[in-house]
Amino acid sequence: MRVLLLAIMVMTLGGCQSHRHDPISLAENVDIPRFMGDWYVIAHIPLPPERQAWNGIERYDLNDDGSIATTFTFRLGSAEGEKKRYTPTAWVTDDPSNAVWKMQFLWPFKADFRIIWLDDDYQTTIIGRQKRDYVWVMARQPEIDEKTYQAMLNFLKQEGYELSDLRKVPQQW
Template sequence: MKYILPLLFVLLFLTGCANKDPRIQSVDNLDLQEYLGKWYEIARYEHFFEKNCKNVSATYSINENKNIKVINRCEDITTNEKKEAIGEAIKVDNKNSKLKVTFFWPFYGDYWVIMLANDYSYAVVSEPTKEYLWILSRTKSLPKSTKDMILKKLKDLDFDTSKLIWTIQE
């Protein structure tokens, strides 16, 4: 346990020093009220904090201090143990599509909405180093045509789509 905070600091420091791709931009405008609510994870780049997770969801709401409350939930694939992480996101700009998220204050990570359906039915989240990537949906699955379109756009931005873990949603 005593090594967790120093490890997180090193990971965040190294992430901040990684090469940033100037082509990765957040969407022009995000209506926060439309974005709030429950999102299901369709796919992700694997990271230790989501290892062996299925039935992954993220729920966003406004908290008392007017920031965004983040509740991430999942179940372990083998044990079905439910996991939950509660964090907070703050807006970085007036577009609302760039956020800073923390689950371990004072450490924040970038959360950029880089693709968003006009009807807010799906979103793609990453950050300028492309280390993190999530495909989210308001439903537990996406039509093949939507997935194909998202994957093409991600490939055009040189994301390694072979690294995507397709989330089990039951």
């Protein structure tokens, strides 16, 4: 039931937000195998189930059929809180950038997810949506330096994101 609610929220809540209609930027030429692995969620405009997330980690694994197994884990409310786990599947839907994905939490609904920032070393990324309603600032380590974080926030502002709902995700291991 929670997965159903999450899928419905992803698909419908974005329509309630005001947003720019300009195309959102995309990372160029994402090397999918290199992108796989663990990403710590540093900050986000969260979906309702993740509003109290701590120690959030998004993991991507490439399946034999080309789909991407996604595992999002976090602790609810504190570093010792209840462990939550979501396992949607993603498909890359553009070529050649590999930056536009469809994420499926529940069949048959697929949500728009886009890699809009990716540094050359594959150490920081931003996953956004064309609607600019949700966003995830992520890194390979549980912390990033303030200069990098501010550059990512400035990028989001330039892309038309309203950052008043952005929440830093506590990473306390």
